[in-house]
Amino acid sequence: MIGRYYWPTLAAVLVVFAALPWIAPPVLIQFGTTTLLLATLAQSWNIIGGYAGYASFGNSVFYGIGGYGTAVAMVQFNLPFGIGLLIGSLLAVVFALLLGLPVLRLRGHYFAIATLALAEAMTGVVSNLDIAGRNIGLVLPLRKDDAFFYELSLGLVVLVTLAVFWISRSRFGFGLIAIREDEDAAGVMGVNTTLYKSTAFALAGLFSAMAGGIHAYWITFIDPASAFDITLNVMMIIMAIFGGAGTILGPLVGAVLLASISEVLATEVSAMASLFFGLVIVVAVIFMPRGLADLTRRFPGLGWRYFRENLRLHRL
Amino acid sequence: MSLLLQIIVNGILLGGLYALMALGLALVWGVLNIVNLAHGAFIMLGAYVSYYLFTLLHVDPFAALPLCMLSLFALGYLLQRNVLNLLVRAPMFNTLLITFGIDVVLTYLAQIVFSADFRVVNPSYAGSNFTLLGATVPLVRALAFAIALGLTVTVWLVLAHTRLGRAVRACAQNLLAARLYGVEPRTVYALTFGLGAALAGAAGNLYGVVSQINPYIGDALTAKSFAISIIGGLDNPLGVVVGGLFLGTLESLTSLYVGSTYSDVASFGVLVLVLILRPKGLLGRTT
């Protein structure tokens, strides 16, 4: 079905996306940047949640750390953006490794709640740090260059997708999938589960942090509530799942689709956006829990029975 | 010294309120393995039921308690029977996601129907208090504590000694075997979830008297309830009381000795520690 037009098509799409700042109206660039950052988050969640099967509910903690690292570096120490981004990313990776180790020993619900608790705890910690501006937050220097942020976000999405692509074809990736399917068996078969899980967590943290840093500089503002936003967690998960967790392009498609519809609603119908989001989550989780990727692959064969199959499989 | 005593009393009473809030969540989680992120929304709805009964029909909040519980029970039962039942055998975090979706929808609908204006339930005795050993004890919180204790013990007794309780536990342990023994799991699950919602409704009822109500109070309360459930342990309903007391006292003491902006850090920090070191909670079995 994909055939030899796969790579050329992808390349063409990429070129179109990259050219957007010169052919599209400013508000589309704005929307594009937001969507690309969300896509990065969804894709990085994919690494730990989709491939490794460890549903982290607290990836926003890395997003926030990345954002704050960048902000503090730029505002308190007058460092350039690149250095700030580096610092933020490094902090996130260290955090992922340090706190990942104990937390990754938990399974299922407990892991999810632990990551959620981490995010909440960090919000509290940061809102008490003077260097981070406490609960008021920090105002970053203004840079009037939307194209810059757009291209940067696009580059980040490409980077994280390439990472996922590499993972899907590597021994590391197979190890992650083995952990997802049956961790104990994987361990018995010689997979170093601790190393693999920690690496996946750190990778997810790295890319989320970079997204956070770009976002903070772009919006010129960061505060604990927006940096560690819990809703962001759910959004990235639902985008990844909607598109297809554990696939390469699934999270991207999910992100673009859901962000588009959500943004249109937020601007046109305004108040309905959150209602829409809630309903999408409910419907998607019930009828297509394996996402669009799975849907597009099996719907042509099964037709509407696809949805009934999903229901039958999971209901009581 | 009497300040410390007052702070501890405050913490214990706060803990009682917390325990009441967490009870429904812990029940549903511990027994059905359903993590209900919409729990706070149920509490919020219970508070609104209590508010409207008080404002429109002048029903005293404590008298309205059964009504709150009943209405939330109905909501929970219908939700489980028709929506959540579809996911019982799905991967765990699907229920996390769907309950989050339900939470978003309920909050939005509450905003539309009730508006964002904050409400309070202000019966004449709302500010009453009495003195005990030199500490001032607010009446309503003391009553909430008593109710929390009473409901927890009732739930524990129901689970341990009634047919329904045994059926619920059977489903939780081995669904297939339970079915073979003639238990109808869909009804049992729905009843349990309804019970969890009813308990949330009870918490909401009292919350409106102690604090103020608006459509957005749910999320913070869900987060608190999580912390309490895990810290106390999900194996035993009494764990909720232990968890609540622990958290309430911790927050009060943190406010006194460290600063009141640190209470979230303390609560969630402890939660992370408990998860790492003793995931089954303070009352959980360490097998």
Place this chain on the structure above:
Amino acid sequence: MKRLLFFAIAAFALLDHALAQQTITLGASVQETGRLANTGRYYRDGYEFAVQTINERGGVKVGNEHYRLDLKILDNQSDVNLSVRQYTQLLTQDKVNFLLGPFASDFALADSSAAEKYEVPMIQGGGASDQIFSRGYKYIFGTLPVASKYFDSTVQAMSKFDPVPKSVALLYADDAFDVAVAKGAREQLQAGGFRVTQDERYSSNSSDFSSLISQIKAAAPDAVLVAGHETEVLNFIRQAKSLDFNPKLYSFTVGVPTADFRLALGRDANFAYGMTSWLPSPALKDDYFTNAQVFAESYQKRFGYEPDYHAASAVADVEAFVKAIEAAGTLDPKKVRDAIAQVDFESLYGRIQFGAVGQINLPQTVVQVYNDAVVPIYGQKGFLNKPRYPMPAWDKRP
């Protein structure tokens, strides 16, 4: 003859078309839903009311032409990030002419960057924090008085009470506005020779003040000053009652002047002090609404709830734009911006004039609640009414 008629009709159509096309669009991102919606609605309704009334009274005169005012409001759902994106959208996609502000200092702080980035003036009446105006931005103006001066008149009044309160506890939420208020209050209290028993910062959106109240009660100050949000003030008072805390006076930055406050607390609202930069007095004359009292009455009739200084501030923002546009004689953002910096006129909100950094300078009037009425106590010219002081203990109230 037919040709004349034809030309007449064509000219009329053209004129009508031209008239219909001339609008000035004001854009705003307001909290219509979400946790700040309770106050956000004052801004939405204030803006709408102002625009409608100004249009009814002839609209805006730019040079020799008449323009209608149009309003485009988006709901930011009380989300700062969305608010920033919406302002950018208003400027780049909807191409509004000028911007009106959101409610709350943290929103104004972030959103003003959009105005500065695109060099379009924004007048906001919802953010008072000094931080908004300390970044050297040229395109942001504010009609809420400086946060750090909020408690000035209260502290002045306190020093004239009999007996003078000697010790004060200061409590404040940890957001931009309240931290700025506390900073100013702290300086005023020190200058006034008051002993500060507590200087406590608490997390915004706290619902439980038991610990703080118990600690303050143990220190037994004469007065308590609280800088926080409406819901927190409400919780504070109810919990103060249930913990039997009886200071001689307590004063709050927000909530006290609103009808919601009195409705929610009933008699428990009595004796609470608050402040407002605006009272619906007939002495505040206005070009469009006759005076503040008439405005308050028609607002209540139209929207079903009493306006407070938020709504008045919102109306002042719209009027300031109108005056500035008319003075500049053009819609060019830079020229209008310069004109805004120069405005000086009387309105239902008071005297509108922006200081060097773009913030208005209006004194706060100290008010006190008693028997479901807001009584002005102390203003620029001294005592307006006798304060009910000290506050009787909870169990001894009438």
